Amino acid sequence: QSALTQPASVSGSPGQSITISCTGTSSDVGGYNYVSWYQQHPGKAPKLMIYDVSNRPSGVSNRFSGSKSGNTASLTISGLQAEDEADYYCSSYTSSSPWVFGGGTKLTVL
Amino acid sequence: EVQLVQSGAEVKKPGESLKISCKGSGYSFTSYWIGWVRQMPGKGLEWMGIIYPGDSDTRYSPSFQGQVTISADKSISTAYLQWSSLKASDTAMYYCARRGVRDGYNQYYFDYWGQGTLVTVSS
Numbered sequence: 001q002s003a004l005t006q007p008a009s010v011s012g013s014p015g016q017s018i019t020i021s022c023t024g025t026s027s028d029v030g031g032y033n034y035v036s037w038y039q040q041h042p043g044k045a046p047k048l049m050i051y052d053v054s055n056r057p058s059g060v061s062n063r064f065s066g067s068k069s070g071n072t073a074s075l076t077i078s079g080l081q082a083e084d085e086a087d088y089y090c091s092s093y094t095s096s097s098p099w100v101f102g103g104g105t106k107l108t109v110l
Numbered sequence: 111e112v113q114l115v116q117s118g119a120e121v122k123k124p125g126e127s128l129k130i131s132c133k134g135s136g137y138s139f140t141s142y143w144i145g146w147v148r149q150m151p152g153k154g155l156e157w158m159g160i161i162y163p164g165d166s167d168t169r170y171s172p173s174f175q176g177q178v179t180i181s182a183d184k185s186i187s188t189a190y191l192q193w194s195s196l197k198a199s200d201t202a203m204y205y206c207a208r209r210g211v212r213d214g215y216n217q218y219y220f221d222y223w224g225q226g227t228l229v230t231v232s233s
Contacts, residue, residue, distance in 0.1 A: 003154065034218035038155070045205055045223040046147075046155065057221065089155050093218040097171050099145070099157035 004029065004090055004102035011108040017078040020105045022090030023071060028100055030071035034093035037066060037075045040104075041086045049088075050075060077107070085109040112136040114144075114206050114224035121230045122196050129192035130227045132206030139187035140164040143209035145220060146180060146191045150202045160209065161189055196231045203228050 005023040012018040022029065022037075029035055035053045038046035048057050050066035053073060063078045073092070077084055090102040117131040132144060145160040159170040163182040170180070182189040189206055204227050207220035 032218075036219035038220075045226055046207075046220075047223070048210075048219060048221050051210065051217065051219040051221075091155075091157075091219070097157070098160070098169065098218065099171075101147075101155040101157065104154040 004100055006102040006105045009106045011110055012080045013110045014080050016080050020075045020088055022073040022102050024092055025071055028092040028094040029073050032093045035073040036091045038089045039086045080109055082109050112222045114222055116224040116227045119228040123233055124196060124198055124231055126196050127194050128196055129190050132189045132224050134187045140184050142211055144189040145207050145209060147205045148202050198231050201231045
């Protein structure tokens with residue numbers, strides 16, 4: 001099972017909005033509403049930010065939002081803050097193996 | 111408070127065996143699947159496999175089938191990941207994570223993660 005495709009890096013200035021894409025196939029992202037997003041700060045464990053495409057767990061800022069169109073899911077962070085600088089990973093259910101992750105995107109806050 | 115606490119860092123030689131652990135607390139350990147995720151140095155996350163401690167039902171990613179063994183001891187709320195013969199390419203951070211449950215149904219995300227166990231394999 002190939003990893004989902006994410007851009008290697010994105011950047012934005014404080015206060016701006018950025019979007020990270022996650023492209024799969026009809027066997028994973030496009031076929032199911034089971035896309036999740038994780039934030040990972042250096043040296044830390046991943047943290048769940050979005051589940052089932054667009055739902056936020058309790059405690060996650062509403063500056064984080066998720067969406068999906070066809071085989072591509074997206075994570076949008078609005079009102080960028082310095083603390084948002086981290087690696088972000090998407091994940092999806094896949095018919096061949098329950099979980100597949102994206103390659104990760106490094107977000108830099110300028 | 112839900113917590114997953116993993117065992118400490120390990121340094122091993124190629125060919126040696128290893129078993130690392132993940133102890134759950136603050137919830138019913140037997141009612142939630144526990145997954146294992148590999149992160150090689152400077153790389154992304156890879157799902158390895160998952161176990162249901164209630165009955166030890168275990169599933170593996172095709173990429174890791176036969177390479178590792180996942181087990182659990184529900185009497186002490188602990189899941190394990192083990193290798194019988196380590197390779198240098200097993201050098202990585204390994205995370206355990208709890209599979210989400212909502213309205214009684216298993217979900218396709220991991221809601222709580224352990225702090226990670228760094229495994230270094232070098233001669």
